[in-house]
Amino acid sequence: AFTKAAFIYPEDIALYGVSFNTNIGETAFAGEISYRQDEPLQIDDVELLYMAMPEQLANAGLRPDLAGISQLNNITLPNGQSGTTGPGEYAAGYLLSDTFQAQMTVSHIFGPALGTDNLVLLGEVAYVDVLDFMDPNIIRYNSPGTGRTPSLEPNTFTGSTGEGLHLGLSDGPETNPFSTQTSWGYRLLAVADYNNILGGVNLRARATFAHDVSGTTPDPLFLFLEDRKSASVVMTFDYLSKYAVSASYNAFWGGIGTTNALSDRDFVSLNFKYSY
Template sequence: MNKHSFSKTRTHVAVRNMIAAGLFAAAVMPVQAAQFKVGDFDLSVNSTVSAGTSFRVEGRDRALFAASNTDEQGLAGTGLSSTGDDGNLNFDSGDAFSTIIKGVHDFELKKDNYGFFSRVKWFYDYTLNKSGVPHGNGPNGYTPDARLDDNGFHPYARFDGIDLLDAFGYINTEVGGMPLDLRLGKQVISWGESTFILSPIAGLNTIDVSAFRRPGAELKEGFTPAEMLYANLGVTDNTSVEAFYQLKWRKTVPEGCGTYFSSSDFAADGCNFVTFGPQPDQTAITTNALSVSRTLDRQPDDGGQYGLAIRTYAAELDTEFGAYYLNYHSRLPLVSILTSSTGAPYGLAAGKDGRYLIDYSEDISVLGGSFATNVGGWAWSGELSYTMDQPIQLNAFDLLQGSLAFNPQSNFTQRLQAAPPGSIVEGFDRFDVTQIQNTLIKTFDRALGASQVVFVGEAAAVFVSGLPEAGPGQDRYGKAAVFGFAPATGDFNGFVTDFSWGYRLRAAATYRDVFLGTDLIPSIAWSHDVDGWSPEPGQAFNEGRQSVGLGLGFEFDANTKASISYTTFTNGADYDVLRDRDFVSLTASYSF
């Protein structure tokens, strides 16, 4: 048996992922790793150090921060909740929101057919560490003009740090004449065919959201590993069986409250208050009657997370097919309520000891299938997944109205009244969700005067089974609290719908040796959520949301690069809390 025959069927998939990440040039011009001998072992070291800064280039939309809060000009917002506006209020047009230096270092120690791989990253954000902001966040007590406080933040979300990412041992051997690859330790597993739009199959991996927001972000910085045992057995030349068992539960880490892209002031680690009412955050956080505190998160068990994948290559169709089954616990934060132990008749505020908590549900099962082929010079891949018992967050304002005031117009009130004192009432329900997506990739040689142009497009649709239509007397899901309490506003749009879809497009051209040996790589990316609102948390589609990204990369040699990019969010989405966050980024990197 050819030990490497199956891996060859995956070549176009790996290239697709690099293209989608904007790394195609790096793929065809690899950086030579530093090589050393350590006794009988070979040690290779790959490093990338980068610096960059990002600036806001659009003023605030007053509809996206609360009437109880004001900007530097003293203008009050027109939004209907203060639970997600800290990031907007802390940075005005022209302000830098991140100025960072960071590094990623890969180490591989190997001998014969076994070895050990590890990855370490470090970062320091000068802006967040040194610059004051006008509004603040919960950890700094909403102190005006002070620096944000990252005390209590998850290490990934802090403003500086050193993190061990991957750390696993591996061996490539044979069992009964069949090649077997084994890995044990912290690692990321790449399953499925999604590129831009995260699928439930790829959702087995966790994400460091802050890392993806930093200037010059790379994929390997943002996808965070978990402790797993992984095996890949080549049962024939064209078929493999893969399996994993996760040994420790890990979660996706959102941005810290008060940072530029944060859309929740209370869900991230270290962000422990929900403020409400007519007073500004600085007042509400010190007043029991105007804020609710957070209790301990409810985290799932480490065990019970596993997956199986079968891939086969049909030579007569030039197509690889995949089938998947996974069971894992929620990686995304959900909000639930711990009722008052006194059974107070007016909810959390009156009971004083009622709390909210961040919840993670267990046992989300995913069935999926995929294909990857080439048609007429286009790489075409697709994926179908069926997720059983996916948790979907109830509307935030309904939770507030039910838990703070026992408002009869909130269905959540009935759940609270039926719960015994001091018990947890889940702020989410479970539904079966189907997702289908397709990806197309094409490389055009010597087009538009360039050496090559690479195009990537992906579209996806999401279907939720049994979801009630949002309306009076119905449970409502998703939609940020800043858009108000639907029975009061009369606006029942923007909630999670049973169908949603959108697409992503990206094109990049490479112009070789334009000046002094420098390659220029202009790029454009377009994202459009066409119809419907998909499940939260982790919402893929928000109807009308569009963004355009323009970039220009400079490759001075295989090691040295720089870029400038501009990203704009259109105002086409009525219920997008990030629609006013246009920004510019400048980055430079050196690999060795």
């Protein structure tokens, strides 16, 4: 066999953070700023596959024209070795990066309002920055929906056929966007309670909306995927805090190209609960 894979659990990831919470009138505010040092981020899986097979075919002398096809040759891996990997050597599939994250949450309990017995609104916004983000022309972080390699700047490869082979092995260039240095999005939540709507039955209605506004975080952070949106509505009927029936509708849409694997996979769920 040319290659084998293994699960790696990087150690010594330092986390520094500060958080706060306070009330201004009837509105609650909370926030957090965190800094992660040497956080492992996944390298583009296409480049790992190129290192795993075509590069090893070249090392074995079976396809010498594929030598240098993997862009791991451009970098130094976390274990200090060159990305150039020979027979019997190990290539880390991740890069260590410092990341910054900030988030802010605002919530307000309105009490009886707009025909409800209690109304709660909550909003949260978050921002992520990969501080030492690699030049995508040199190496890319793994991203959802990127099963091919992109078109690269001229002269990326030293050989005259390198770029053509790089694209040809992945059946043409990737058109979906890769991870970005910065990304942000927001979440909204509304909860409305209606007491004793009929014969001791209470109703709680909950609606959520999520929007990843700009940028895509590298794997395995899975925080934001540009232009991805989702929403849900849940209606829960409760009788005497003993019987409950919940019905929900969940919708997913947005994303650029085919990056959002859940796009248009809406579903309905129904749940019955009995407590004793």
